[in-house]
Amino acid sequence: MENLLDGIEEVLLMGPGPSCVSDEVYAALSKKTLGHLDPYFVKIMDAIKGQLQALLQTENRLTIPLSGTGSAGMEALFVNLVEPGDNVLILKNGVFGMRMAEVATRLGAVVDVLEFEWGTPVDVDAVKKQLEVKEYGMLAVVHAETSTGVLNPVADIGKLVAASPCLYLVDAVTSLGGIEIAQDTWHIDALYSGTQKCLSCPPGLAPVSLSPAAVEKLMKRQTKVPNWYLDLSLIVNYWEGESRAYHHTAPINMLYGLYQALRLILDEGPEMVYQRHRECHEELVVGLGDLGLEMLVDKPYRLPMLNAVKVPQGVDEAGLRRRLLNDYKIEIGAGLGPLAGKIWRIGLMGHTARPDNVERFLRALRETL
Ligand SMILES: Cc1ncc(COP(=O)(O)O)c(C=O)c1O
Structure with missing residues (x-):
């Protein structure tokens, strides 16, 4: 046949x-599959956390790749950090800001959208004014809007929310590995990405990183995270601690690929x-x-x-x-x-x-x- x-x-x-995948990453993907709790594989998992922290310039402990594409990263951060009735401000100047608004609305959040002309960046002054009008539990923006080719002023927006309890969520699907991200200095509380853009892995994993303030919000939720598969309070038990607990079977070979892709970036x-x-x-x-x-x-x-x-x-x-x-x-x-x-x-x-x-x-x- x-x-x-x-x-x-x-x-x-x-x-x-x-994007194109290097021979080194293809070679990593084809290594022998280990068990998802094999101690040698756990070593690779720990190394990936460190690599992501280095690339994101963050000390955040909860910095891990989730199983799923960039949209799973988006969905994960919203389902974990938003509860019904929360005030959420979305900055929209393209398709992916629009998708974030849709995800937050489905969770019962009170969503306000500040829209900017597609092809132009988010206007920081307009965001400042909106934050003076209303208190938000979360502000979300796309760093690199893939639908228009626009770079949004993520660091400047971060300064606006730095001293407030508002969580700052950033989509770094297209930016990670292609332009600098300084997660801690830019006051980003929650960030997600994907592997198939500037990390040059095939699609299938979504690195995420949560600040201590974001983790606190997760731990103090009044309601259960409404999605079992993406519940970070369960997933951390597989990624952290001395004895790792099964949550779902990790995509082992994809994680080999990500490890190698991150090595290439950090080595260069x-x-x-x-x-x-x-x-x-x-x-x-x-x-x-x-x-x-x-x-x-x-x-x-x-x-x-x-x-x-x-x-x-x-x-x-x-x-x-x-x-x-x-x-x-x-x-x-x-x-x-x-x-x-x-x-x-x-x-x-x-x-x-x-x-x-x-x-x-x-x-x-x-x-x-
Ligand atoms: C900025 C941005 N956010 C989110 C996504 C969604 O990622 P995925 O298609 O991997 O689910 C994409 C995909 O193109 C994107 O460019």
């Missing part, structure tokens, strides 16, 4: 994620990795400009790892993506929501962010246009 896996060809992943040096992302982004923007293409986002707010480019008049948006994939084995992304059909999203995430990939893409784009 035909084996469909034999037909898989290598594609240069330059969309909004997943996070600063060097961020610089590589910036340099590739700059090279890409110059090349796009030479082709007469315009960026969606103003220069100071552009993400290095996700480049939103306006589709020129008269160009078949989907047709171009199809040709890049069929003829050049390069994948780029389409626009989402109100930006569907209007932009392409070109990812330079993690292992993908290399000058030879930028050059190969620009050559292919020139020929295709």
